[in-house]
Structures are given as structure tokens and as C-alpha cells.
Amino acid sequence: MPKKRVRLAQRVVSESDRVAETLAARFREAGVWVANLMSSPGSGKTTLLEETARRLGSDLRLGVIEGDLATDRDAARIRRTGVPCHQINTGGGCHLSAQQVAEALDHFDLARLDVLFIENVGNLVCPAEFYLGERRRVVLASTPEGDDKPVKYPVAFHHADCVVLNKVDLLDATGFSLEAFRGYVHGVKPGVPILELSCRTGQGLDAWLDWVRAERRAAAK
């Protein structure tokens, strides 16, 4: 990023952080556990949330905020699972802002939610710079993207509380090395949990649901 743009962006980020802190306080007071999901386009964020809604929606009261440059396709997919969802369209914007999330909350009754997922704009770079008041940050990768993404996009992975590797059903077809990927992830963020799964086959989804339940319980204490 050109130096001038970095300086300007930093000033905007600090304003955004102030809004995010007020969001975090609202979430704590309402007892809502919030995760901010980020990944490249097409890693499977929406599909993971659809599967999560179908499998967890009877135990916990879920809500979803969808972020996209354009269309409400993802929100429509989530709503078909019965989970309330609000779509944010950023226009050309490359990430969700705390301000946008604050406005989206007008469409939810936080007292009626246990868990809120915020699906960020598909972009493995910019969303990592913006705190949205979330309790946990989840970074998704998928096998067709290649196993070296953690070292090529280190900022996103460095700030991850959980790394989900989706599309493990395509491991053989893509020549993806699990061993290399795990090494790269832990080189950038030592000890972060890595959940390897396939939304298509269902493999590994239980471990993801267990992680969500455990994190929510721990936050509620």
C-alpha cells in the first residue's frame, strides 16, 4: 500500500476501532457470542454457515450478517435454513466496517440471539485490518487455493483464533499437502486450532460445531 494511503487508512481504522469497542460491549451485555469469518472468495464461508445453521440451529439461536460487494445471494441462502440474516452490500468496499455492522444490528433483537456470525467480504487481505467487536475470528482456507496461503497472506492467519480448512474431499485432486499447510499455519500463528473439514461430505463438521459450542460456553462464564 502506498505510504500515504497507509497513513490515511490508519486514521480511519482507529475511528473504526472505537465503534467496534462499543459493539463488543453490546454483544457482551446481550450475552451474544460473535465470530467474524474471513477468507478468499469461494472458500466456502456461506456453505459452512448453512451447514452450521442446519446442525446447530435447534440448540442455539443463531443470526448471520452477510457482507458482499453486491447481490443478496448469500443472505437468501442463509434465510432458507430458517436463521435470521441481514445482507450488507459494500458497493466496491473490500471489507466490512464496524459502522456497517452497527447499522445491521438494527435488524436483529440481540436478546433473542445466542450466536452471531459475521461473514466478511471475500478477501484474504483487507478484512484482517478491521476489528468488528467479535469475540473470535475464524479464517477459512480451502484445498484448491493451495497449501502455501498462510505464508503468502500472513496477516489474516496471524489474527485468526481458529483456522478452518474446507474442501478436504478435494485433497487428492488438488495435490494439497496437509502437513505443509499445518506447518505454514503454525509458523504464522503457533498453536491456533486447525479444523479440517468438507462441507460437501460433512467430514469434520462435528469438530467445528464442538469448537463453536465450547467457545460460546467459555465466553458465557
Add this chain to the structure above:
Amino acid sequence: MPKKRVRLAQRVVSESDRVAETLAARFREAGVWVANLMSSPGSGKTTLLEETARRLGSDLRLGVIEGDLATDRDAARIRRTGVPCHQINTGGGCHLSAQQVAEALDHFDLARLDVLFIENVGNLVCPAEFYLGERRRVVLASTPEGDDKPVKYPVAFHHADCVVLNKVDLLDATGFSLEAFRGYVHGVKPGVPILELSCRTGQGLDAWLDWVRAERRAAAK
């Protein structure tokens, strides 16, 4: 993007455009045909350039500029094909700037090049906003990302002179609809050529090489 950030970014973009115009003039004078490649992380930009170098490197004098947040992995891959390559690391930066490309040109003798490929940072949003003096803009997508990306990331596709769909060997495994994808692309950018290929199997690569040769010839006239 928050309004304030948009205004600040626009000022920076216009400075960047002035530098890009001087780059375009340098490329024209030197007779170098330049393409700016952009896509999500892991769509296969570097693999396409490796295959292009291997198949076109004996006919045309190629050069590559690689843009990544971190590592020189991609430049090392290109250099192994015998093609000169310079790696730009952007730090946290989400796109290449014209200034960075201008500095990278110190590492090339333009008089000894016919074609220069600029591989942008893996990001389907921000690079689309920044002109780098290129003659043609190539946007890659890949089947595992899903067929709806053109409508969800319309800015990148709207500015494309050529759309490459990679990983067609994974069509069946990913449930990707070619018909839907073509419709979405041409809804955003009517008439843009769509080249469907697989860098893994070689299918469709000849049409890509023909496009590069024809575009270069047309520019030289």
C-alpha cells in the same frame, strides 16, 4: 468502504493514475505488451504464467513482475522457467501500485522484452481500482470458487479484457455450471472473451497462448 476512506482513496488513485500513464507511455515506446493479471488467492495466476513461460518463452521474450504481501515463492517458481522475474512484497498492501511497478522496472531491460506480465496481489476487490499502465487486464477465476463470483465481485469482471476460467478439470467435483458462469460474466461485461482451461491438464492452454499472441500483434501495429 466508509465514505471518508473512499474520498481519501480517490485522491491517492488519481496520483497513481498519473504514474500509470507514464508507465503506459514507456511500455508503448519500448514495444512491450503488458497484461495485468488479477484473481482471488489460489486461482492459479502463477501456474498459468509458468505454463505460459514454458510454451511461449521460445517465441517471445517474456518478463514477469510478481506481487505478493510476503515471500518470494512465486518469483522463484517463475525464474525456474528461465523467464526474468522481479518480486514485489507489499507488506500488508492489498494491491500493486503504479509506483511499485515503476520501481520494479529498474530490474528489467524493456528493450529486451516483448511481453510483460504483472501478477497482482491475490485479491478480487482492490487491484481492480488501480491502473498499472497495462495494455490488457486479465481476470482469472477457478471452478472451486463457484460460478457466481462475477456477480458478487462485479468491479473486477467489469474491467476485464479477458476472463480466464482455470481448473476446468475440477468441473464435476465442484458442481460448477459453465453455462451459469458465462451468463454471469457477460451480464457484467458483455462480449468479453472467456477462456476455459486447466493448467493441470493443459486443456485450453493453446487458446490462451493464441489470445496473447494476437493481442500483442494487434498492439504492435
